[in-house]
Amino acid sequence: MATGSGDDGVQALAPDEIDDLARRAQGGDRGALEDLLAAVRPRTLNVCRGVLPHPADAEDACQEALLNVAGKIGSWGGRGRFTTWLHVVAVNSARSTYRRMKNQAVPSDVLPAERPDPRTTSVIAGTRLDLLEAMETLEREHPQMVEPLLLRDVYGLPYDEIAALLGAPTGTVKAQIHHGRKLVRPLLRGDA
Known part of the structure; x- marks a missing residue:
């Protein structure tokens, strides 16, 4: 049973419905995987925004997380809610995006003593x-x-x-x- 409408017009699903889609997707149902990814995208983006408040960075991390979900759905053990597992995937994707951006922001030829103090210098605005x-x-x-x-x-x-x-x-x-x-x-x- 649907619980409401999501941010991008996608019908929000109840936790049991999301778990059911995830189980069907694990079983190889391509349509269920597509429906699952559409249903969890707003939640995934919100998790990524919690780590990376700059919208473009959060979008990149969300995309990475959804690709990881699609590729690694078999690793969800089904012991807990799919959305709990999704949180971990999204957090890890956001942290990975942060690391990648941080490495790109500091030139490799800068000596460690010359690198800006990350506690006082913003590499990514708002993070x-x-x-x-x-x-x-x-x-x-x-x-x-x-x-x-x-x-x-x-x-x-x-x-x-x-x-x-x-x-x-x-x-x-x-x-x-x-x-x-x-x-x-x-x-x-x-x-x-």
Whole structure:
């Protein structure tokens, strides 16, 4: 049963309908995959806008996320909602787009000491560079903490949903988030 109309005129679907489309798409139903991508595009774009507020950057990340969904739909395990899995794909695509743009923005011939401080110099207008840089640092040193921390503190998903998505006990997820917060806090602007 449809729940309303989306931003681009696409009929918004109920979570069960989205899950059903995803299962059919996993089974090779090309029409279901097309319908699924159209149904989740507005949600995917909103997630990407949360990381990359510049509209063109968010659109690029959204496109990348939808391509990843189409190519990797078989990796959705079906344990949780498809939209929860989609959040992870969209966040990772937005972060990948940010990394690519950051690498293009700083010429490779600039010595590291001459590079601008990312906490005070905007590479992409309007982006929380301190948060993105903190996540990059955390990913290098403690990669298992990045996804739970982003899903909880940026996207507000409940602990039990994160645990189901990651296939980990809720207590482990809570511990990863708590420890991740401790490590990230000093990296954020104003705390450094």
